[in-house]
Amino acid sequence: MVKRDFTVKFWGARGSIPVSGPGFSRYGGDSSCVAMRCGEHLLLFDAGSGLKRAGLQIEEEGLKRLDMFFSHCHWDHIFGIPFFMPLYRSSMKVRIWSGHLAGVMTTHEMIAGIMKAPYFPIAPEIFIADIDYRDFRPGDVLKPHDGIVIHTGSLNHPNGAVGYRVEFQGKCACYITDTEHVPGKLDQNVLKLIDHADLVIYDAAFCEKEMPRYRGFGHSSWEEGVRLCRAANAKKLAIFHHSPLREDDELDKIGEDAKAEFPGAFVARQGQVVEL
Numbered sequence: 035m036v037k038r039d040f041t042v043k044f045w046g047a048r049g050s051i052p053v054s055g056p057g058f059s060r061y062g063g064d065s066s067c068v069a070m071r072c073g074e075h076l077l078l079f080d081a082g083s084g085l086k087r088a089g090l091q092i093e094e095e096g097l098k099r100l101d102m103f104f105s106h107c108h109w110d111h112i113f114g115i116p117f118f119m120p121l122y123r124s125s126m127k128v129r130i131w132s133g134h135l136a137g138v139m140t141t142h143e144m145i146a147g148i149m150k151a152p153y154f155p156i157a158p159e160i161f162i163a164d165i166d167y168r169d170f171r172p173g174d175v176l177k178p179h180d181g182i183v184i185h186t187g188s189l190n191h192p193n194g195a196v197g198y199r200v201e202f203q204g205k206c207a208c209y210i211t212d213t214e215h216v217p218g219k220l221d222q223n224v225l226k227l228i229d230h231a232d233l234v235i236y237d238a239a240f241c242e243k244e245m246p247r248y249r250g251f252g253h254s255s256w257e258e259g260v261r262l263c264r265a266a267n268a269k270k271l272a273i274f275h276h277s278p279l280r281e282d283d284e285l286d287k288i289g290e291d292a293k294a295e296f297p298g299a300f301v302a303r304q305g306q307v308v309e310l
C-alpha cells in the first residue's frame with residue numbers, strides 16, 4: 035500500500051550554535067534540521083547539527099532516496115553535512131537543492147565551499163552517494179516527486195535565505211527561517227507562503243522586547259509569527275530557531291504566552307513529531 039501520511043519531525047530547533055547542558059534538556063540543543071515525510075518520500079530542511087541524528091535514523095530505516103533543501107548556508111544550517119552518514123553510502127540517492135545564492139553560487143559550489151582546507155580536513159569528493167545538486171531561484175515552484183509541490187520565496191536575511199511551502203495530500207507545512215521582520219509591516223513574501231497553512235515553522239529567535247537590541251541580525255520574534263499566522267489564517271505555529279541563550283523554563287513561558295495569543299502556537303522541541 036502506498037503511504038499517504040504527512041509528518042514533520044524536528045531534529046534540531048536551536049539557532050546560531052548548538053548548546054548542551056541541563057538547561058537545554060527538554061527543548062534540545064541541536065541546530066536547524068527539520069524532516070518532512072510525505073508518504074514514502076523524505077524531505078530534509080537544513081543541515082544543522084540535528085542532521086547527524088537524522089542520518090542515523092535514515093540508515094536504520096534503510097531509506098535509499100531523499101531530498102535536502104537549504105534555507106541558506108550560515109554555519110548553523112550547514113555544519114551537519116560532513117557528519118551525515120547517508121552521504122557515505124553508494125546505495126543512496128540524494129538531491130540537494132538551494133536557491134538563496136541564485137546567480138552567485140551554485141549548490142555544488144556552496145557545499146564544496148564549506149568542506150575546504152584549512153577549515154575542514156576532507157572535501158565533498160569523499161561522498162560516494164549518488165548526489166544530484168539542484169539550483170533554483172526564489173519564487174520557483176519545485177515538484178520533487180509526484181504529488182509534492184513546493185513553493186519558494188525570498189526571506190529578509192543577511193546574505194539571503196529562502197522560505198518553503200510544502201503541499202502534499204491537501205495539507206501544507208511551511209519552513210520559514212531565518213528572517214527579520216520590518217516593524218509594523220507584515221512580510222508579503224511570508225504571507226503568501228503561509229496562506230492557510232496547516233503548520234508554519236517560524237524564526238522566533240527573539241521576543242519582541244529584545245528586537246531593538248538585535249536589529250539587523252536577521253531574525254524575528256514569536257509575536258511577529260503570531261501576527262503573520264493570524265493574517266494568513268494559518269493553523270499551527272511552531273516557534274523555532276531558539277536563541278542559544280534561551281533555557282527550557284524560559285521557552286515554557288514563551289510557549290504559554292504564545293498559546294494565549296494564538297491557540298495553535300507551540301515551541302518546537304527536538305525530537306517532536308507533528309502529524310498534519
Ligand SMILES: [Zn+2]
Pocket residue numbers: 049050108110111212275
Ligand atoms: Zn540560523
Ligand SMILES: [Zn+2]
Pocket residue numbers: 106108191212252
Ligand atoms: Zn542565518
